[in-house]
Amino acid sequence: MPLIDTDVHESFAGVKDLVPYLKPPYKDWIAAGAWRGFSQPFAYTSPGNGNRADVTNPDGSASVSDPALIKRDVLDAYDVTYALLTGYFYPTGLKMQYGLASAMAAAYNDMVAEKWLSFDDRLRGSIQVNARDPEAAAREIDRMATHPAMVQVMLPVVDDIAYGHPYYRPIFAAADRNDLVVAFHHTVFAEGPYGMGLSYMERHSLIPLAIMGQVISIILNGVFDAFPKLRFIMLEGGFSWLPHVMWRMDREYRQGRVEVPWIKKLPSQHARERLRLATQPSEDISNEAFLKVVDLIGTDELLVFATDYPHFDFDDPDAAVPKGLPEELRQKILWKNAASLYGFDVPGAGAVAEAAE
Amino acid sequence: MSAATRYDVCAAEEVRVGALTPVPFGRATLVLTRLPCGSLRALAGRCPHQGAALQFGCVTGLMEGECDGAIAESRAGEVLRCPWHGFEFDLASGEPVVAPPAARRMRLRFFDVSEEAGRVIVSK
Numbered sequence: 261m262p263l264i265d266t267d268v269h270e271s272f273a274g275v276k277d278l279v280p281y282l283k284p285p286y287k288d289w290i291a292a293g294a295w296r297g298f299s300q301p302f303a304y305t306s307p308g309n310g311n312r313a314d315v316t317n318p319d320g321s322a323s324v325s326d327p328a329l330i331k332r333d334v335l336d337a338y339d340v341t342y343a344l345l346t347g348y349f350y351p352t353g354l355k356m357q358y359g360l361a362s363a364m365a366a367a368y369n370d371m372v373a374e375k376w377l378s379f380d381d382r383l384r385g386s387i388q389v390n391a392r393d394p395e396a397a398a399r400e401i402d403r404m405a406t407h408p409a410m411v412q413v414m415l416p417v418v419d420d421i422a423y424g425h426p427y428y429r430p431i432f433a434a435a436d437r438n439d440l441v442v443a444f445h446h447t448v449f450a451e452g453p454y455g456m457g458l459s460y461m462e463r464h465s466l467i468p469l470a471i472m473g474q475v476i477s478i479i480l481n482g483v484f485d486a487f488p489k490l491r492f493i494m495l496e497g498g499f500s501w502l503p504h505v506m507w508r509m510d511r512e513y514r515q516g517r518v519e520v521p522w523i524k525k526l527p528s529q530h531a532r533e534r535l536r537l538a539t540q541p542s543e544d545i546s547n548e549a550f551l552k553v554v555d556l557i558g559t560d561e562l563l564v565f566a567t568d569y570p571h572f573d574f575d576d577p578d579a580a581v582p583k584g585l586p587e588e589l590r591q592k593i594l595w596k597n598a599a600s601l602y603g604f605d606v607p608g609a610g611a612v613a614e615a616a617e
Numbered sequence: 618m619s620a621a622t623r624y625d626v627c628a629a630e631e632v633r634v635g636a637l638t639p640v641p642f643g644r645a646t647l648v649l650t651r652l653p654c655g656s657l658r659a660l661a662g663r664c665p666h667q668g669a670a671l672q673f674g675c676v677t678g679l680m681e682g683e684c685d686g687a688i689a690e691s692r693a694g695e696v697l698r699c700p701w702h703g704f705e706f707d708l709a710s711g712e713p714v715v716a717p718p719a720a721r722r723m724r725l726r727f728f729d730v731s732e733e734a735g736r737v738i739v740s741k
Contacts, residue, residue: 519688
């Protein structure tokens with residue numbers, strides 16, 4: 261069976277790896293150690309310090325900087341058809357110095373193109389941006405969209421202004437005109453409604469709430485209506501909460517549509533048509549519970565598979581999606597829905613892999 | 618088929634565009650309003666969603682807009698909003714402005730109504 265992994269984290273050994281790709285004056289800043297990169301404001305508690313403990317980097321960083329490791333552990337180990345590189349270096353996390361952040365996003369993209377996308381033709385890329393400067397982000401999207409393996413824009417979950425705010429609209433416009441998917445992924449600075457919690461376990465349990473906030477923000481602020489062809493994927497936020505969010509948004513829409521009449525469809529309809537959720541991290545629910553959730557979501561075309569390699573909460577393609585699910589549903593989750601989302605040509609798959617309109 | 622019974626419920630001048638006029642109707646209450654074209658509407662007094670007394674709702678228009686912040690009203694006097702949840706109903710058709718939840722019917726119940734010699738006559 262083909263397999264599409266929608267969330268694989270490539271990285272670098274350290275921010276100085278960006279120096280060859282950076283423009284002045286930032287090249288000299290980073291080369292001189294003016295900034296040492298992001299550091300999460302908490303400690304990891306898993307045996308591999310945030311990574312799978314069987315995936316080791318020389319510097320112990322929580323993402324792999326060696327393409328050969330991803331080839332060995334993901335592409336070859338599971339005979340992956342396509343893997344989406346999603347990064348975990350998100351310049352949007354810089355709350356000031358937007359010029360530096362935008363320059364680092366561009367440098368990172370050039371590094372990914374040179375070091376990763378050319379390494380294996382099963383890899384596909386995410387365009388990193390500094391979302392805090394939306395016009396600069398849009399220019400970066402236009403620049404990188406010319407690369408044939410760049411298939412989406414990555415928006416890291418921020419802790420202040422959610423992505424439905426009109427401020428970010430140039431980013432969505434750029435993704436739309438370049439026919440790219442827009443992906444969202446949590447960050448080390450993403451927060452739940454009452455902050456990050458007091459333990460890693462609490463912080464990790466709150467991540468779906470941060471993702472829910474982004475889903476609600478982009479649908480109820482009209483991003484789906486402003487860009488009727490644009491498609492969205494939420495990574496590492498789980499999926500079993502979606503029925504509630506759809507029901508709640510629909511109820512609110514019936515009550516309060518008068519305030520936002522530019523939203524033309526029921527929020528649940530927008531979600532079913534153009535929102536996709538990655539299943540990772542799986543919640544070890546039974547076949548029966550899984551099928552009930554899919555039934556409540558109302559479509560079997562919304563879920564896509566992800567491993568989150570190399571992070572500790574990795575989902576094994578052979579174990580994470582319940583074996584007892586109907587074969588057609590397993591195929592849709594493991595590859596068909598992602599092939600449709602990204603318009604991937606899957607050998608032997610025929611018309612099913614055509615991009616959804 | 619037996620002929621409908623006709624009920625004289627109020628004076629025609631009591632039913633105005635943009636207003637809701639409750640009238641007793643057996644043990645229930647009917648709500649009357651007049652569309653801007655002059656036609657009368659007589660509807661069951663309880664909201665088809667959760668039963669709120671529609672006489673406390675409001676008559677408004679249809680809010681439309683194509684982009685953030687630009688809201689325009691059309692069809693003034695042709696939309697009823699429930700006094701509890703604010704659900705919108707089209708007074709011309711009786712249909713909810715937003716599609717109802719799955720497996721729920723949520724349509725205003727209209728009664729036949731006419732204006733005769735300055736009186737409002739409801740048939741049932």
